Amino acid sequence: xxxxxxxxxxxxxxxAERTHVFDAMRRVAKRYGFVEYDGPPLESLxxxxxxxxxxxxxxxxxxxxxxxxxxxxxxEMTPTLARMVATRANSxxxxxxxxxxxxxxxxxxxxxxxxxEHFQLNVDIIGAREVEADAELLAxxxxxxxxxxxxxxxxxxxxxxxxxxxxxxxLLEVSEESIAATYTAIDKFRxxxxxxxxxxxxxxxxxxxxxxxxxxxCAGSVSVxxxxxxxxxxxxxxxxxxxxxxxxxLARMTEAGFEDFVEVDFSIVRxxxxxxxxxxxxxxxxxxxxxxxGGGRYDDLVQSLGGPDLSALGFGMGDVVLSLMLRDRGLMxxxxxxxxxxxxxxxxxxxxxxxxxxxxxxxxxxxxxTPYSPAGVGKDLKATGQRGIPYAVxxxxxxxxxxxxxxxxxxxxxxxxxxxDALAAEIKT
RNA sequence: GUGGGCGUAGCUCAAUGGUAGAGCACCGGGUUGUGGUCCCGGGGGUUGUGGGUUCGAGCCCCAUCGCCCACCCCA
Numbered sequence: 001x002x003x004x005x006x007x008x009x010x011x012x013x014x015x016a017e018r019t020h021v022f023d024a025m026r027r028v029a030k031r032y033g034f035v036e037y038d039g040p041p042l043e044s045l046x047x048x049x050x051x052x053x054x055x056x057x058x059x060x061x062x063x064x065x066x067x068x069x070x071x072x073x074x075x076e077m078t079p080t081l082a083r084m085v086a087t088r089a090n091s092x093x094x095x096x097x098x099x100x101x102x103x104x105x106x107x108x109x110x111x112x113x114x115x116x117e118h119f120q121l122n123v124d125i126i127g128a129r130e131v132e133a134d135a136e137l138l139a140x141x142x143x144x145x146x147x148x149x150x151x152x153x154x155x156x157x158x159x160x161x162x163x164x165x166x167x168x169x170x171l172l173e174v175s176e177e178s179i180a181a182t183y184t185a186i187d188k189f190r191x192x193x194x195x196x197x198x199x200x201x202x203x204x205x206x207x208x209x210x211x212x213x214x215x216x217x218c219a220g221s222v223s224v225x226x227x228x229x230x231x232x233x234x235x236x237x238x239x240x241x242x243x244x245x246x247x248x249x250l251a252r253m254t255e256a257g258f259e260d261f262v263e264v265d266f267s268i269v270r271x272x273x274x275x276x277x278x279x280x281x282x283x284x285x286x287x288x289x290x291x292x293x294g295g296g297r298y299d300d301l302v303q304s305l306g307g308p309d310l311s312a313l314g315f316g317m318g319d320v321v322l323s324l325m326l327r328d329r330g331l332m333x334x335x336x337x338x339x340x341x342x343x344x345x346x347x348x349x350x351x352x353x354x355x356x357x358x359x360x361x362x363x364x365x366x367x368x369x370t371p372y373s374p375a376g377v378g379k380d381l382k383a384t385g386q387r388g389i390p391y392a393v394x395x396x397x398x399x400x401x402x403x404x405x406x407x408x409x410x411x412x413x414x415x416x417x418x419x420x421d422a423l424a425a426e427i428k429t
Numbered sequence: 430g431u432g433g434g435c436g437u438a439g440c441u442c443a444a445u446g447g448u449a450g451a452g453c454a455c456c457g458g459g460u461u462g463u464g465g466u467c468c469c470g471g472g473g474g475u476u477g478u479g480g481g482u483u484c485g486a487g488c489c490c491c492a493u494c495g496c497c498c499a500c501c502c503c504a
Contacts, residue, residue, distance in 0.1 A: 076504040
């Protein structure tokens with residue numbers, strides 16, 4: 001028997017890594033006052049038909065349950081969140097600031113950084129139109145990186161605004177029919193050769209002059225602020241607001257101490273789906289990995305799913321790419337946490353004493369164990385040391401007669417006699 | 430869905446078409462009051478699977494499954 005393609009076993013070593021990452025995610029999200037929620041891993045297929053594109057639905061894990069209902073393993077958390085929020089929209093105090101670490105599934109051929117199953121930190125804010133919310137959202141994403149030991153040398157946040165792209169394309173007179181293909185081309189700017197980029201836009205029906213302007217914006221040879229400055233009188237109100245919002249956004253990121261992580265990047269448009277405002281993606285500065293994290297504002301989604309008109313924004317941060325990066329940087333724990341101490345009896349008649357001492361140590365909050373069948377001090381000590389356990393308590397008849405034991409620090413090799421009552425306090429963890 | 434690379438012990442890898450091996454790991458012993466280095470021994474494999482060629486296949490051929498990489502797409 002082998003595991004299914006694209007699924008993972010978590011042996012204790014991998015589980016230690018997973019726990020390490022999840023713990024960091026939870027600590028950070030809670031630090032910003034967000035609360036954790038979860039939903040069912042299995043949902044009605046209908047939930048995804050409504051919101052997600054054909055491509056997503058084609059890659060769902062679906063089946064008919066025994067009642068004949070079409071069901072799907074959740075491929076993303078947002079529809080579940082939207083459904084949950086819609087259910088209690090009127091009674092939930094706004095803004096709603098929730099996070100979750102769901103396991104998500106997709107039926108698709110796997111490749112580097114992409115499996116059929118993964119965990120994804122989802123952080124969402126619902127009912128906040130202020131750009132301060134956008135800034136806080138990105139700050140959480142970046143703070144998770146920092147919490148795990150990654151720095152501005154490792155991670156870059158590329159940020160953009162869908163309204164700005166839309167406004168720019170309007171000024172460049174890109175036609176309605178060309179918009180979708182133009183977004184796709186912009187999204188590919190950093191992944192395809194220059195000629196291909198030109199070809200994609202040209203095929204979409206974009207003029208040569210417009211292609212040149214789009215290229216300059218994507219490449220960053222002109223900042224979006226410089227580009228829009230002489231044109232602000234020609235654009236509509238939403239675009240003017242978007243440019244102003246982006247400036248405020250950057251100011252807020254600077255206030256929060258993240259300015260070195262953030263770069264405006266016109267080529268970040270986040271697929272075609274449902275984003276309506278500021279969007280961002282987190283990348284490894286060195287590697288060629290896919291995005292660590294992506295998100296942004298999706299103000300129309302809750303309503304489009306039949307809920308009330310609530311603005312919303314959020315991101316998803318998968319565990320697979322992030323873990324690849326942490327392993328690459330040596331920032332993952334090498335071994336699962338073990339006991340603090342093993343209590344080793346000298347001779348079989350002291351095994352009962354060793355068990356009693358072990359019980360007392362556990363009551364004192366120490367992670368303690370004693371061998372089921374003591375094999376001799378030498379063997380038990382060897383096994384304990386090999387497992388990386390820092391302390392051994394050796395219970396010998398002479399010492400025990402004085403209500404004392406030997407406490408050995410396996411890391412230094414130093415050993416001392418300790419009164420039984422003082423033992424727990426001597427084991428530093 | 431398309432293309433490419435790779436499948437030998439738990440892991441890393443050997444083995445002209447001629448008896449399947451090593452290191453690490455694991456288990457036991459040397460050593461029933463003191464570990465990590467050391468010495469000795471042991472379990473482990475239908476060489477991913479199924480066919481074919483051959484006197485003989487881990488090796489050659491075909492198929493299939495799995496893993497990896499890229500493409501497509503991206504929540």
